[in-house]
Amino acid sequence: MAAPTSPPPPLPYGACAALAHGPGPARHFLSPNGSGGAGPEPEAGASPGREPPEPARRRRQPGGGLWREQQGLAPSSGGYGPLRDLPDWSFVDGRPAPPWKGQTRRRQEDEAFARRVAQLAGEMERGLQRWRDGRCRDLDAQDSRRQNRLQPKGGALRRDRGPH
Template identity: 30%
Template sequence: MLSLNMMSTVGAILRVERHLNYNIVVNGFHQSCVQYLNQRWREKHGLTANPNAFGLLTNLPDYTFKDGKPTPLGIRQKGRLDKQRDYAAKVIKLVGEIDYAVERHAKMQEKEKQRRQQILDSKLKPKGDLLLQKQTGKIKN
């Protein structure tokens, strides 16, 4: 026979699976977890997986001064700004490297094309009497 506490835990888990109730009871304590959020719904609506990682409450200051003075940065706001600045610098560096590689590849292809054309031009030259006739302009086709 199941105890009352165990039955409430089983009932809570079944409610989570059926109706997406975010309250989970474990050993008589109510708990909620990010993994029980409906991730497909959040992704479909363009939201982040963790609602506490990004948003107005996270990114904006907690208060503003009426006279327009800038508010000091929050506890982790400077760290987030530095992290985003580092990401931007890394993206710019990598994009520059890719642009350089694309240009270098195009130049190498052009050089190879010129080299092949030079080889073809040097191979198919008239020789002997045909060369003398071509130089004097008397060649007949």
């Protein structure tokens, strides 16, 4: 008869603190092609034995749109940037021109977008914190169960220690 196995060691102090920073890196990765991350990934739409599709060519955009994109600008002058966002004129005494309809509309859209981004970021943070708290509670409960287990007594305790 096999000797009873000893319980696993308790979690180190601060095990829940390690979870406060989120889950660790994945321990195993299996790529979609089943190679475990070794070897090239198949291209989208490609099947084994066929040549990969040719990359899509960029169309030439009128008005220097491709050049503007390469310079980090909007593809057209109607996009974002100083030509669209700054006023066309100002008063002689230096006061800025009143904002026009398009400018106020874009500002409202930008503010609504920023509010939405902040809301979603908050939801993600609350979700992660809730997951961490639940995981910490699970680990604490597991540790508590491990410590409250019945201990061997009498003859079983003497047998586990071995002969003296």
